[in-house]
Amino acid sequence: MCAPIRAASTTWSGWRKLAASVLQDQPDHGGAAYVLGKVDFIEKHYASAVERLQQAVRFDPKFLSAYYLLGQAYLKVGEQQRSQEAFARFRELTEEERAARLTAKKKIVVSNP
Secondary structure (H helix, E strand, O other), rough: OOOOOOOOOOOHHHHHHHEEEEEEHOOOOOOHHHHHHHHHHHHHOOOHHHHHHHHHHOOOOOOOOHHHHHHHHHOOOOOOOHHHHHHHHHHHHHHHHHHHHHHHHHHHHHHHO
């Protein structure tokens, strides 16, 4: 899991600069790759978005948001099969997370007198 990116900038170009700077210092920062992918997606640079989002999930294999946006980006570049795979991984991770939360809740309920 990577540390979150924090910025005062609210412009996409500001986010791009910040994320690029983070990746320069930490080349395996999934959050920074995700931000660059999201900015590329918003700016309709879909092929570049796919590359960045692939990096994000490679750096953080449980990055839910990255899988979802990657699925959307694959659709935009006409990669139907890869889109389905990304969305399937998103659903799988969502279910894992839901199951983990339920397990945690059960432990809390059982341990409370």
